[in-house]
Amino acid sequence: MSLVGRLGAALRRVDHVWVDWLPVAGLLALSQVDPNLAASDAEVPPLAGGLFAVATTLPLGWRRHHPGSVIIAITAAVVVWALLVGPLITFSSFLAVMVAMFAVGVHGDRREVVTGITAAALAVTVVALTDDQPASAFEWVFPTIYFGGAMLLGRAMRRREQRTQMLARLNAELARERDRNAELAAAQERTRIAREMHDVIAHGVGVIVVQAEAAEEVLTTRPDRARGALREIQTVGRQTLTELRHLLGVLRHDSTGPPADVQPTLAELDRLADRMAATGLRVELRTEGRPRPLPAPLELTAYRLVQEALTNTHKHAQATVARVVVRYHADQLEVEVTDDGGGTSVRPSTRGRGLIGMHERVHACAGSLEAGGTEAGFVVRAVLPTAGAPS
Amino acid sequence: MITVLIVDDQALVRDGFRMILDEQHDITVVGEAADGQQAIEQAQMLEPDIIVMDIRMPTMNGLDAIRHLMARRGARWRILVLTTFDLDEYVYDAMKAGASGFLLKDVPRRQLIEAVRTVAEGDALLAPAITCRLVERFVQSPPPTTGIPDQLHHLTERELDVLRLVARGLSNAEIADRLTLGQNTIKTHLGHVLDKLAARDRTQAVVAAYETGLVQPGQG
Numbered sequence: 384m385s386l387v388g389r390l391g392a393a394l395r396r397v398d399h400v401w402v403d404w405l406p407v408a409g410l411l412a413l414s415q416v417d418p419n420l421a422a423s424d425a426e427v428p429p430l431a432g433g434l435f436a437v438a439t440t441l442p443l444g445w446r447r448h449h450p451g452s453v454i455i456a457i458t459a460a461v462v463v464w465a466l467l468v469g470p471l472i473t474f475s476s477f478l479a480v481m482v483a484m485f486a487v488g489v490h491g492d493r494r495e496v497v498t499g500i501t502a503a504a505l506a507v508t509v510v511a512l513t514d515d516q517p518a519s520a521f522e523w524v525f526p527t528i529y530f531g532g533a534m535l536l537g538r539a540m541r542r543r544e545q546r547t548q549m550l551a552r553l554n555a556e557l558a559r560e561r562d563r564n565a566e567l568a569a570a571q572e573r574t575r576i577a578r579e580m581h582d583v584i585a586h587g588v589g590v591i592v593v594q595a596e597a598a599e600e601v602l603t604t605r606p607d608r609a610r611g612a613l614r615e616i617q618t619v620g621r622q623t624l625t626e627l628r629h630l631l632g633v634l635r636h637d638s639t640g641p642p643a644d645v646q647p648t649l650a651e652l653d654r655l656a657d658r659m660a661a662t663g664l665r666v667e668l669r670t671e672g673r674p675r676p677l678p679a680p681l682e683l684t685a686y687r688l689v690q691e692a693l694t695n696t697h698k699h700a701q702a703t704v705a706r707v708v709v710r711y712h713a714d715q716l717e718v719e720v721t722d723d724g725g726g727t728s729v730r731p732s733t734r735g736r737g738l739i740g741m742h743e744r745v746h747a748c749a750g751s752l753e754a755g756g757t758e759a760g761f762v763v764r765a766v767l768p769t770a771g772a773p774s
Numbered sequence: 775m776i777t778v779l780i781v782d783d784q785a786l787v788r789d790g791f792r793m794i795l796d797e798q799h800d801i802t803v804v805g806e807a808a809d810g811q812q813a814i815e816q817a818q819m820l821e822p823d824i825i826v827m828d829i830r831m832p833t834m835n836g837l838d839a840i841r842h843l844m845a846r847r848g849a850r851w852r853i854l855v856l857t858t859f860d861l862d863e864y865v866y867d868a869m870k871a872g873a874s875g876f877l878l879k880d881v882p883r884r885q886l887i888e889a890v891r892t893v894a895e896g897d898a899l900l901a902p903a904i905t906c907r908l909v910e911r912f913v914q915s916p917p918p919t920t921g922i923p924d925q926l927h928h929l930t931e932r933e934l935d936v937l938r939l940v941a942r943g944l945s946n947a948e949i950a951d952r953l954t955l956g957q958n959t960i961k962t963h964l965g966h967v968l969d970k971l972a973a974r975d976r977t978q979a980v981v982a983a984y985e986t987g988l989v990q991p992g993q994g
Contacts, residue, residue, distance in 0.1 A: 589880055590784055592879070596886075597794050597883070600797050600883055601794075608793060
């Protein structure tokens with residue numbers, strides 16, 4: 384972050400009341416030891432000098448919310464002083480104008496900027512003209528540089544602040560958009576799964592109902608036909624179940640899996656690790672706790688999770704090794720897949736299609752899933768409650 | 775003897791319905807078809823009284839087949855649509871195309887048999903409540919008008935009453951009750967309504983009632 388940025392950030396952190404009033408106090412204090420007044424005409428009563436100091440510094444306390452009014456107040460005091468007393472402007476009042484101009488730059492709208500410029504120009508002019516000596520160029524140029532510079536600096540900080548806020552807003556919006564998209568994709572995936580399941584069920588079960596009705600109708604008059612119908616029911620019933628299993632087990636075309644109609648369990652993780660190693664990704668497999676057989680859908684989900692995570696690592700990360708840990712707890716199964724691909728590895732959103740399917744499946748098992756990048760690499764972690772009794 | 779043609783892309787469904795219908799003394803299954811194209815060919819060849827047809831099939835689907843079949847001049851057959859989903863938009867289109875009613879595929883066989891007999895008689899509407907729900911869901915009805923829609927101007931007051939209640943899903947008996955008239959009177963009125971609307975059967979009358987705006991969905 385640049386100096387300006389750091390300055391801005393530091394100022395933001397300080398409590399606003401301090402920011403508002405500390406310069407006032409400081410400048411007031413400064414005004415007391417101001418050499419200008421001391422060297423000025425003895426005619427200037429201390430009270431007037433004090434009033435002038437207050438008039439030029441006190442308004443600064445409101446400069447955040449009313450920068451236009453503040454600059455007017457301060458320059459008015461300067462003008463009055465110049466007209467009544469003389470063109471000797473104290474250092475503290477000079478600083479006060481600087482601070483006020485800076486405030487106009489940071490907090491003021493267009494109108495207030497114009498006001499500030501006008502007021503400052505007016506003050507500079509009056510001070511220069513009330514001088515006994517003919518005005519030199521310096522009396523115009525230097526103030527312009529100082530006061531104009533202060534305002535420009537303020538403006539730059541304002542722009543920076545606005546840009547930062549806009550970026551933050553955009554960021555939040557993008558995050559929301561990404562979440563919405565992820566939800567949409569998840570919903571679409573669910574719909575697709577539901578539709579397929581519906582088709583499979585309606586297809587098969589519809590046939591079963593018709594055949595059962597027919598079987599009962601001709602049970603006594605054509606028992607052999609009835610028996611035939613019952614056999615068909617058995618066949619179609621099994622087919623439907625197989626199709627359902629197939630649907631729940633293989634939701635996407637994946638080439639790294641075992642044959643579709645064999646449902647893998649956690650015991651097959653070894654072979655999966657070997658297959659991944661053959662593609663160039665070293666996989667370290669570790670089991671903790673006491674392994675025990677778990678319900679088939681749970682093991683399948685856990686297997687698929689590891690498979691998906693490893694596939695992602697292989698596809699996206701510059702990882703050399705992936706670690707798979709399977710922890711058997713008393714009432715839950717924990718599966719963790721990490722890689723060393725570095726958190727900044729190019730990775731599609733953590734809710735890419737594959738992981739969305741995973742979320743769905745893990746949720747179907749009443750489990751939870753976390754996936755995200757860390758400094759070291761990507762981490763996928765799921766916790767699946769076990770029903771207690773093995774399958 | 776009521777002759778039936780069964781059309782469904784699943785052989786076991788055809789087989790099951792065949793077993794059930796053939797077992798009845800007054801019903802004979804004279805043919806089967808596996809898609810819309812075959813349905814048309816078989817129908818033209820066999821001239822069945824009733825065609826029991828699945829609405830969603832590969833090749834020519836049921837809807838196109840229905841339109842084709844009902845467009846044929848002098849066609850005497852009536853079509854009973856089979857569907858897996860009762861709020862299927864296709865079913866509504868099928869009814870508009872001229873189907874006489876519809877059944878869920880997992881219908882108890884008693885209902886299937888009764889449906890075939892009922893439709894063969896051209897009499898009462900099948901499952902009036904379900905049919906009306908379907909019509910209500912999918913009808914593109916015109917905005918509510920005050921008074922009688924133009925297309926129905928030639929119906930008498932009584933006939934309009936009957937038509938309204940038919941559209942609400944009431945059976946003849948219920949309508950007779952409501953209007954405190956005899957069932958035969960209701961039947962006569964309904965016959966006149968069908969003639970005047972050039973509607974093939976009660977189902978078509980229901981469709982007409984909604985489509986002309988005489989009855990609005992949701993008023994039931």
